[in-house]
Amino acid sequence: MPARHDIAAERELWDAYAESTKDKALEADPVFCWTQYAGHGPGPELLRAPATALEIGCGTGRALAFLQGQGVKVRGVDLSPVAVKHLTERWGATGAEFVCAEVLEHLASSTETYDAVYSIFGAVWFTDPVKLLPLIVERLNPGGTLVFSHPPAIPGAYGPQGMYKGGFAGRATFTYRYSYTPRKWSALLARSGFREVEARVLGAPEEGHIGTLIVRGVKR
Secondary structure (H helix, E strand, O other), X not given: OOOOOOHHHHHHHHHHHHHHOHHHHHXXXXXXXXXXXXXXXXXXXXXXXXXXXXXXXXXXXXXXXXXXXXXXXXXXXXOOHHHHHHHHHHHHHHOOEEEEOOHHHHHHHOOOOEEEEEEEOOHHXXXXXXXXXXHHHHHEEEEEXXXXXXXXXXXXXXXXXXXXXXXXXXXXXXXXXXXXXXXXXXXXXXXXXXXXXXXXXXXXXXXXXXXXXXXXXXXX
C-alpha cells in the first residue's frame, strides 16, 4: 500500500514540533552543517557558491541565515505556519524570506529558479522523491545543484517509513520518512535529470554512532 500523506495532519505535527523548539529557533546563531554533529563534515561549499538558494524544510533557519550572511539570496519553504512565524521573527531582518507552503505544491506553482536547492534533515526526508526530485529540477537554473542530508536508512528498512507524533498514545497523527541506500538515491537522482551524482554515508565522529547520508547532484 502506498504512503498516504494527510497534509493537514502533517502540518499539525510540524506546528507542534516548531512550538516545542521555539526557544532553540529564536536563540540560534547562523551556522551551516550537513550533519547532526556540530563542526563535523563538509559545509556550504557543496552548494558550489550559489547566488540564490532555496531551503526546503527550514528547521531553525540557521543554515539559511548563514548563507544570507555570505551574500546569497535565500528563501525557505516550510509546511508549518508556526515555524515560519518563528523563523521570520528570528531571521526576517537579515533579508531572508520564508514561505509557508507544502513543498510539492510550492515547487509546482512557483516560477522562481535557483542556483541551489538544499535540505538538511528537511523536506527531502519527508517527501516522496519520485514526485519531489523532478520538481526540484524544474526550479534549478542550468548547472544548479541539489544537496540534501539526513540519517542513513536502517539496514533492510527502505522506502517510506511511518513515524507517529510523540509517543504511541493518543490520536494517530503521523508522517512518513523516505529512506534509501546511497545507490538507490543515486539512481533516483539520475532518473530525475541530475548528473555528477554523489551519495555517501559520512561516518559519525565517534565510532559506532549514527552517520549522515549526504547526496548531491547537478542539473543536466
